[in-house]
Amino acid sequence: AQSVSQHNHHVILSEAASLELGCNYSYGGTVNLFWYVQYPGQHLQLLLKYFSGDPLVKGIKGFEAEFIKSKFSFNLRKPSVQWSDTAEYFCAVNARTGTASKLTFGTGTRLQVTL
Amino acid sequence: NAGVTQTPKFRILKIGQSMTLQCTQDMNHNYMYWYRQDPGMGLKLIYYSVGAGITDKGEVPNGYNVSRSTTEDFPLRLELAAPSQTSVYFCASSYSTRGTEQFFGPGTRLTVL
DSSP states (O other), X not given: OXXXXXXXXXXEEETTOOEEEOOEEEOSSOEEEEEEEEOTTSOOEEEEEEOSSOSEXXXXXXXXXXXXXXXXXXXXXXXXXXXXXXXXXXXXXXESOSSSOOOEEOOOEEEEEEO | OOOEEEEOSEEEEOTTOOEEEEEEEOSOOSEEEEEEEETTTEEEEEXXXXXXXXXXXXXXXXXXXXXXXXXXXXXXXXXXXXXXXXXXXXXXXXXXXXXXXXXXXXXXXXXXX
């Protein structure tokens, strides 16, 4: 079974600091990878996704993530965070097998950006 | 398009009561999902459906039931509410099976006392 690990549970950064959130997954086959964001009181929204091709993917609001197959990682980055990036971030993996798109989520990383 | 809508937004139940959480999508997606979100635990899949009339269990199905009579609607039923079912419930839908984006509803915050 696939699993996802997010090692940073709570991250506090000052505005303009750089961000990197770790995500590792366990699955031996081909995967689709996602980062979702949940702003306070809101539902999950897609930040970015990787299906194939260029392992460096760019998403909304200046976020990017790099898929490193050899490390089973899909870390999220942003060069300069803003106060409005305060949210919870979820990494998710979908294995390209089976009959349904069943995402497995990590436990999430709560990002707090201070002014 | 409204996307994925859920009702109610909040609900408090007493132990043993039953209720149905409603979920509707207007994107003509075949695939729909119910998740629960508990603090520090991420999202866990309760049930999913690959089309009208077809449902299957996810990771944490105990205490819940679902039905899918139409493409648009995917209600989640709690028959005998228990405190362990206090959670935030999210419904989602997607176009296909193979790793396409899932679109989430706004959630239902349920408290069982």
